[in-house]
Amino acid sequence: MAGATPDTPKRRRWLMPAAALLLLLLAAAGGAAWYGWQRYVGPGPLAQDTTIVIARGTGVQAIARQLDSTGVVRSERDVLVALKLRDSVRRLKAGEYAIPAGISLKDVLDLIESGKTVIRRFTVPEGLTSAQIVELLRAEPSFSGEVTAIPADGTLLPETYHYSWGDDRAALLARMAADMRKALESLWPDRAPDLPVKTVEEAVTLASIVEKETGMAAERPKVAGVFVNRLRMGMKLQSDPTTIYALTGGKGPLERPLTRADWKLENPYNTYFIDGLPPGPIANPGLASLKATLNPESHKYLYFVADGTGGHAFAETLDEHNRNVAAWRRVQDGRQ
Numbered sequence: 001m002a003g004a005t006p007d008t009p010k011r012r013r014w015l016m017p018a019a020a021l022l023l024l025l026l027a028a029a030g031g032a033a034w035y036g037w038q039r040y041v042g043p044g045p046l047a048q049d050t051t052i053v054i055a056r057g058t059g060v061q062a063i064a065r066q067l068d069s070t071g072v073v074r075s076e077r078d079v080l081v082a083l084k085l086r087d088s089v090r091r092l093k094a095g096e097y098a099i100p101a102g103i104s105l106k107d108v109l110d111l112i113e114s115g116k117t118v119i120r121r122f123t124v125p126e127g128l129t130s131a132q133i134v135e136l137l138r139a140e141p142s143f144s145g146e147v148t149a150i151p152a153d154g155t156l157l158p159e160t161y162h163y164s165w166g167d168d169r170a171a172l173l174a175r176m177a178a179d180m181r182k183a184l185e186s187l188w189p190d191r192a193p194d195l196p197v198k199t200v201e202e203a204v205t206l207a208s209i210v211e212k213e214t215g216m217a218a219e220r221p222k223v224a225g226v227f228v229n230r231l232r233m234g235m236k237l238q239s240d241p242t243t244i245y246a247l248t249g250g251k252g253p254l255e256r257p258l259t260r261a262d263w264k265l266e267n268p269y270n271t272y273f274i275d276g277l278p279p280g281p282i283a284n285p286g287l288a289s290l291k292a293t294l295n296p297e298s299h300k301y302l303y304f305v306a307d308g309t310g311g312h313a314f315a316e317t318l319d320e321h322n323r324n325v326a327a328w329r330r331v332q333d334g335r336q
Contacts, residue, residue: 126286154281
């Protein structure tokens with residue numbers, strides 16, 4: 001036939017295998033892409049919820065290895081490939097992350113890029129000294145940094161503080177101090193008239209004594225009222241917690257009962273020895289004690305003693321107080 005190429009049948013024999021090979025390669029490439037996408041967006045291998053901590057300064061290779069070793073992802077290589085394709089190597093953030101079971105590689109990388117770390121709670125109980133608060137901070141390993149100076153007692157606000165893993169201890173102390181200043185700035189203008197405390201510092205000192213005298217919130221205004229009455233009359237405050245502070249320097253509890261000899265201790269913090277308020281707070285009072293001190297209950301009580309129920313019996317006269325003391329001793333004897 002005119003114009004026919006002599007080797008046409010031969011070329012046809014090679015053409016079909018070449019086309020089939022191309023189709024196979026395209027199918028393989030498509031299959032690999034689909035498989036890779038599923039490894040990226042599909043459920044991951046993590047069997048149960050966990051928490052991981054990525055320390056500051058951790059490199060990409062180490063993060064990939066950590067995700068692999070903790071079972072969050074299928075392989076370290078998957079992480080490195082995904083990070084390169086996402087171009088997000090520099091967006092990974094250190095911190096503590098809550099990782100849900102079955103999380104995909106995509107979602108775990110999204111999470112670490114977002115910086116949405118676990119929010120922790122650090123509770124500072126009311127009535128601790130600053131030295132005791134610093135001791136609690138030092139004992140919590142999720143904080144970083146050192147505390148080089150212990151703040152003055154009465155300058156930190158006891159509260160529950162939120163923080164993230166790796167936050168600085170000194171920075172949290174600064175937050176506590178700032179919160180105390182804010183609380184006092186808010187409460188001081190609304191104080192009761194004619195209080196026997198003339199400065200914010202004196203109010204905090206008295207509030208710290210109220211804090212240490214009772215753990216019952218409902219009693220604090222009444223206890224504050226007793227001390228206000230005593231200050232107005234020029235009576236000694238005679239508060240046991242001040243004597244304990246004088247003996248320990250605020251570094252911890254007194255590991256024995258107080259004695260009459262302790263009450264005679266010549267120390268500016270011992271209110272059995274001095275007149276009026278001690279030179280500074282004996283603890284860090286909470287908001288309730290600050291409010292009670294600045295707006296104490298109005299009454300004629302001058303004395304109080306434990307009543308065996310967790311509260312106190314209050315008295316206007318020494319005779320009545322002595323009867324309450326005798327009743328308390330009977331309670332104590334019955335417990336021994």
